[in-house]
Amino acid sequence: MNSKTSYIIALIFLVITVLASYVGFQIERDFGRIDVQTITIPTEEKQPMVAKLYRPISATAQTPKPALLALHGYQSDKEATNTFGALELAKRGFVVLAIDHFGHGYSTKLPASNKTISGANNGYQYLKTLPFVDKDRLGIFGHSTGALNAIRVAKLNPDHKAVNGLSSNGGDPALHNYLLTQGLYEEIGGYREKTFPVKDLVNHPARLKAFSLPENATLQWNQTYGSFDNGTARRAALVDGTHLGVMIAEQSNKEAILWFNQALQNGVKDQDWLDPNDQTYWYKEFSGLIALFSAILSALFLINGLLKRPYFSAITQQISEKTALSTRKWWIFAGINIVLTxxxxxxxxxxxxxxxxxxxxxxxxxxxxxxxxxxxxxxxxxxxxxxxxxxxxxxxTVSLQEFGVLNHASISLxxxxxxxxxxxxxxxxxxxxxxxxxxxxxxxxxxxxxxxxxxxxxxxxxxxxxxxxxxxxxxxxxxxxxxxxxxxxxxxxxxxxxxxxxxxxxxxxxxxxxxxxxxxxxxxxxxxxxxxxxxxxxxxxxxxxxxxxxxxxxxxxxxxxxxxxxxxxxxxxxxxxxxxxxxxxxxxxxxxxxxxxxx
Structure with missing residues (x-):
């Protein structure tokens, strides 16, 4: 393959990268039904915090909509909230603010702060300032550590109407309308009360207390307790997934949609309503995957073209047909490496x-x-x-020159x-x-x-x-x-x-x-x-x-x-x-x- 062909193929994959990214752009906006903006919001720490704001076009100053703060977990960022509710909830008439916690994504100026909960409370306060947000209908949801922070923000702000903790703990009786989305195969101890298996949590004292149930009661999965009217609604939704599996599960999205529809929209199915099973976030994720691999392939074909140029062709040589190990020794060494790993x-x-x-x-x-x-x-x-x-x-006798570690006479090391x-x-x-x-x-x-x-x-x-x-x-x-x-x-x-x-x-x-x-x-x-x-x-x-x-x-x-x-x-x-x-x-x-x- 000559340089020209390599460059053409690199260009083709570049175009695929852009097209796939554009498809993701459109899916995230539900093809024009949602306005999505990456913004920098003011914070109590006087340091910038980056967030993504999803505003249904139906949300205006004249017709304000309920709003949700979306909180990603440890070792993640605001983009991850697309997989556990941000996109699907915005499609159904909720204003959603997904933040990069301090120390994550593009909000890197400050470490965690107990006062604002890694910046999460800044996001909640910012939501209240938006003219197209109904300040009487606010909720919070998060995954993993983001779920724990959602609980903390809710306890700081008694004006919240609902909370969804995904891969979280049992919550707190002080929370209003709390939905716990529990993974059946949760692997992190803190999110299953440091006990196992998960199925036994139905009798755990901490979970019973959080749900205001008697000590001798049994918590029923997928059953709603209490009342949305007075904020006592509780539900432990069991999802067939691990800690990360809950984050990307369609069932997690469906539970959040139905919960916040009841808590913040009074169960009304208005013009923004879509069937809870009509979910498109996976299409956005796969558009990103296609864009990612296409970009890498484009770079590889760019390399292939440049290797044909005299300056870089000097770092190429004929590959030796020799091997250093017999088949038996190769597998022995492979076994040693597996054990060491x-x-x-x-x-x-x-x-x-x-x-x-x-x-x-x-x-x-x-x-x-x-x-x-x-x-x-x-x-x-x-x-x-x-x-x-x-x-x-x-x-x-093994030649490092022949195996491509040392140079040949045509070029210095x-x-x-x-x-x-x-x-x-x-x-x-x-x-x-x-x-x-x-x-x-x-x-x-x-x-x-x-x-x-x-x-x-x-x-x-x-x-x-x-x-x-x-x-x-x-x-x-x-x-x-x-x-x-x-x-x-x-x-x-x-x-x-x-x-x-x-x-x-x-x-x-x-x-x-x-x-x-x-x-x-x-x-x-x-x-x-x-x-x-x-x-x-x-x-x-x-x-x-x-x-x-x-x-x-x-x-x-x-x-x-x-x-x-x-x-x-x-x-x-x-x-x-x-x-x-x-x-x-x-x-x-x-x-x-x-x-x-x-x-």
Whole structure:
């Protein structure tokens, strides 16, 4: 494939990215029925807080509508509220304000504040100032920590009319019209009263007290207690999902629609009303996924075209047909890596999360959850480097030059590395410019369910190098030396066949350890025995970090495929190492929580 063809294909995927983003833009606005604006709202802290305001076009100063504050959870952002109510409720006549809590998304100027609950109360007060909002019909909903903050905001503001806590606790008798959306397979202890299985919560004293039921009563799932008229309505809706599963479930959206319709619209089905099953948020999420993958493919074809240019063609070479290990040893080493992953991930990610020690001592590393990932990657990198050095000493005939680590006579090692770095920077820069343009024009991000490629605030951009360097070390040690040299696989007949076979086998030895951990934790949970680590008495290794595997595993699989693609295109390890490590650093600093978030 020549340069011109590569550039044309890159352009085609660029167009697909824009078109998919535009479809997402239209879905979010329900094709003209909702006005959506990204705004910066004033705060008590005198620092900007970014939010997204959904205003049904029927909401005017003459016809004010009920309003809802939407609160995302820990390690998330305002865009995630689309999956658990923001979009579907706005389609049905509710004004919705979805904020980026302080330390999340684009609201990065301040850490958590007890006074305003990470900025959540600022959002509630702002809703009251809008002329198209009926100030007598206000509600709050949130997921996970956002649900806990919704409860706190409600208790600060007795003028609220209804609350929905998704993946939350039982609430408080002081709340008005409280809907709890409970996941049947909830894995985080605090959201199931630190007991298991979830089905036994119907007799838990804390839940009975929260619902104002007698001590010897049994809480009935999916039954409404009390009265909407006097604010005593209560309901525990049981959803077939995990902690994150509740966030994206259609049933969660339906429960919220029906609850707020009763509490804030008196059950009236006006001109904005739609059937609760008529939900479109998944279409928006998949439009973001298509845009994301199209953008990455566009960048890869841009790289392919540039590699045909003389300056960058110098960093390509014929790929060796040699392998360093026999088939038997390859699988033995794969097994060792799987076991190491199963040990290292749950242990060293404990250095990240709420109140972790690194951010408290190193001000230049403020990403709480991110520090757990970095700790795990750094320890893994050191072990992989030591393992590789010992293996190389035992196998001195393995040529690092032939396997694409060292240079050939036609180019110096310095030039090889710097040109690979430059090409990676061009590709990531291209993606970043595209991301910023799409966001500025359409207000959407290249994402699927979770923050992925997004514009960076200045505060986040300043963190890029700090977090990229340890990620680079891991990718060099593992993706470069281990995958590219020690575990290098035989070439197949075609480029596509090689890419597919290499990727599948690498996923087996690189990601299986994480997948086994996920299975160990969730299979007994799905069987209603309880989360795996809780069952064996080690709940500290479960919780958020097992939940995060659903996010980490797909990302690692994509990075593996991209890394192999780069190696097969160049014959050297450096382009893949630089490009994938930059992408991961971007995702990390763009989407991770900065500082402490109230939990």
């Amino acid at each position: 199963m040990l290292l991930y749950p242990i060293f990610t404990q250095w990240g999360g709420a109140n972790e020690p690194i951010a408290a001592k190193l001000e230049f590393m403020p990403l709480e959850m991110g520090n757990g990932i970095i700790s795990w990657l750094l320890v893994s990198a050191v072990i992989n480097l030591l393992f590789f050095v010992l293996w190389k000493k035992a196998n001195p 310095k030039s090889l590395v710097l040109r690979a770095l430059l090409l990676s920077t061009i590709a990531v820069g291209y993606l970043y410019i595209l991301t910023c343009l799409v966001h500025a024009w359409l207000g959407v991000e290249l994402r699927f369910l979770w923050p992925l490629l997004k514009p960076l605030t200045l505060e986040r951009a300043e963190l890029f190098i700090v977090y990229w360097l340890p990620i680079l070390l891991f990718f060099f040690a593992f993706n470069g030396l281990i995958i590219g040299v020690q575990m290098k696989q035989p070439l197949q007949k075609t480029f596509s066949a090689t890419l597919m076979r290499w990727s599948i086998k690498t996923v087996i030895f690189a990601v299986s350890g994480l997948f086994i951990l996920w299975l160990f934790h969730f299979i007994p949970d799905f069987m209603q025995i309880g989360p795996g680590f809780d069952v064996i008495g080690l709940p500290q290794f479960g919780g958020r970090w097992m939940m995060m595997l659903a996010v980490i595993i797909p990302q690692f699989i994509v990075f593996i495929v991209i890394n192999h693609w780069c190696y097969l295109k160049t014959g050297y390890i450096y382009l893949g190492v630089f490009f994938t490590s930059m992408l991961m650093a971007w995702i990390l600093v763009g989407g991770q929580v900065i500082g402490r978030f109230l939990a």
